[in-house]
Amino acid sequence: MPKKRHSKPRFQPRTAALMSRTASWSTNRRLAAGIAALTILAGAAGLTAYLTAGPDDPTKAPAPAATSSPSPAPPAGSGSSGSVGSPxxxxxxxxxxxAAAGTLWSYDTRQINQKQHLAGLKAWMSPETKYTDWESVASQVPDPTLWSRMHDNGQYATAKVSEGHMPQAFTKALGDNPGAITEAYVYVVTVSGKQSISWRGGGAGAEGRAVTLAVQCRPDHNCALSGVSPRVAP
Structure with missing residues (x-):
């Protein structure tokens, strides 16, 4: 009796996106060890309660507010120019x-490779390495092998950001100790929006996204990215 031949499942661009997010969640779990460092970034001991508030689950990310006007990600990072936009x-x-969240949710594997994309994101980081967590940002990007597969399928993503705010627990911690922020000037901001993914052959998909970022804004310098928090709080 002849053996049945099994063909390998065809690689789908959507699978690439899902694999990318799975890798990010795994890395975020490892980032739990860095919660203490993020607390120091924010300069307020009371933020420990915020940083351990709850899991960052993009599958349950809040949908864009119906009353807010979506603002597009920076044009250079929108997935159409082939480069990461400047901060x-x-x-x-x-x-x-x-702006940073829109850039993190945007990519174009058709135009640049993974190293070039990471180099573009690096420009958003604070130069004060004492107050940065580059690994938490780099973990948002697919690894070189996955990026290559996405490139083969002409995959790219654009983003629309609908809302951003400082979580209540963060503002309360600052209210309880207003001088704490003056050590690092790192603020915590939660952003929500939508990521749209497209690939060769007319395939497309979209979903709500949410991320909590640590942003450094010293009075005499423009803001810069400090890291991505492994948690999201309201």
Whole structure:
């Protein structure tokens, strides 16, 4: 009796995106060990309660608020230009975090490789390495092998950011100890929005996203990214 031949499942771009997010969640769990460091970044011991508030589960990310006007990610990082956009010149941590989230959710594997994408994201980081967690940012990007597969399928993503705010627990901690922020000037901001993914052959998909970022905004410098928190709080 002839043996049945089994063909290998065809690689799907959507699978690449899911694999990418799975890798990110795994890394975020490992980042639990860095919660203490993020607490130091924010300069307030009371933030420990915030940073351990609850799991960052993108599958349960809040949908964009119906009453807010979606703002697109920076054009250069929108997935159409082939490069990561430059960080905005702003002293507003919420506005910076919204731009950074849009950039993190945008990529174009058709135009640049994984190393080039990471180099673009590196430009968003604070130069004060004492107050940065680059690994938490790099973990948001697919590894070189997965990036290559996504490139083969012409996969790219764009983002629309709908809302950003400082979580209540963070603002309460600052209210209880207003001088604490002056050590590092690192603020915590939660951003929500939507990521749209497209690939060769007309395939497309979209989903709600949410991320909590640590943003450094010293009074005499533009804001810069400090890291991605492994947790999301309201």
């Amino acid at each position: 905005p010149s702003t002293h507003d941590p919420v506005e910076f975090a919204k």
